[in-house]
Amino acid sequence: xxxxxxxxxxxxxxxxxxxxxxxxxxxxxxxxxxxxxxxxxxxxxxxxxxxxxxxxxxxxxxxxxxxxxxxxxxxxxxxxxxxxxxxxxxxxxxxxxxxxxxxxxxxxxxxxxxxxxxxxxxxxxxxxxxxxxxxxxxxxxxxxxxxxxxxxxxxxxxxxxxxxxxxxxxxxxxxxxxxxxxxxxxxxxxxxxxxxxxxxxxxxxxxxxxxxxxxxxxxxxxxxxxxxxxxxxxxxxxxxxxxxxxxxxxxxxxxxxxxxxxxx
Ligand code: 13P
Numbered sequence: 134x135x136x137x138x139x140x141x142x143x144x145x146x147x148x149x150x151x152x153x154x155x156x157x158x159x160x161x162x163x164x165x166x167x168x169x170x171x172x173x174x175x176x177x178x179x180x181x182x183x184x185x186x187x188x189x190x191x192x193x194x195x196x197x198x199x200x201x202x203x204x205x206x207x208x209x210x211x212x213x214x215x216x217x218x219x220x221x222x223x224x225x226x227x228x229x230x231x232x233x234x235x236x237x238x239x240x241x242x243x244x245x246x247x248x249x250x251x252x253x254x255x256x257x258x259x260x261x262x263x264x265x266x267x268x269x270x271x272x273x274x275x276x277x278x279x280x281x282x283x284x285x286x287x288x289x290x291x292x293x294x295x296x297x298x299x300x301x302x303x304x305x306x307x308x309x310x311x312x313x314x315x316x317x318x319x320x321x322x323x324x325x326x327x328x329x330x331x332x333x334x335x336x337x338x339x340x341x342x343x344x345x346x347x348x349x350x351x352x353x354x355x356x357x358x359x360x361x362x363x364x365x366x367x368x369x370x371x372x373x374x375x376x377x378x379x380x381x382x383x384x385x386x387x388x389x390x391x392x393x394x395x396x397x
Contacts, residue, residue: 143374353382
């Protein structure tokens with residue numbers, strides 16, 4: 134296995150409040166900061182924009198990363214409701230999700246917009262986490278790999294090899310998000326290998342360095358098996374990231390993967 138540093142990210146989506154966030158972050162710091170201080174893995178949370186300041190203050194210097202769930206592709210101006218990458222920089226965010234299926238579906242985000250957001254993040258030195266995934270209908274029609282690899286290529290074509298090493302991809306099958314249904318470890322691994330193939334089609338020399346996370350009903354109970362796969366470099370966790378014990382277990386599984394890779 135190539136030694137890519139495991140990455141476990143929580144996506145809080147539109148959940149939380151000042152009090153609950155503090156409880157969750159302090160609980161996880163207590164249970165899991167030791168795992169991070171050993172190095173070898175990275176972990177963090179994508180928080181709603183109003184709580185970026187709270188996350189920055191609470192997590193700075195702890196080893197945990199904090200990130201945003203979306204950004205604008207525009208630098209500034211008359212874009213009501215949008216948040217620029219420069220604003221994210223003000224809160225020292227480490228990463229930002231791009232093209233989450235909930236935004237593709239609810240806000241009709243296009244591949245072109247997603248590619249532009251990704252460029253804006255790279256220019257701001259913020260790690261983009263590109264989310265891709267197929268619907269149940271597409272999977273049942275045998276189009277899953279074509280759809281997912283198409284999303285990858287549409288977002289990443291035109292990037293340099295160096296830029297490709299400064300992002301992560303998250304494979305999140307839409308039918309597995311929030312449903313309790315997880316892709317089997319074998320099916321997820323097969324898709325991750327296809328995604329890595331698509332990355333190799335862009336820049337073969339660096340495809341092995343790009344982290345590909347799995348998302349879709351990841352829990353402590355299935356994270357071990359998922360993170361044992363050669364191309365599953367960690368997780369993007371929704372519901373379970375709001376539960377202290379569940380998220381701690383997922384971080385443990387990522388830590389074990391780091392150990393197996395000889396990173397500790
Ligand atoms: P769940 O873990 O709740 O299925 O959500 C996955 C997800 O969408 C993370 O971005």
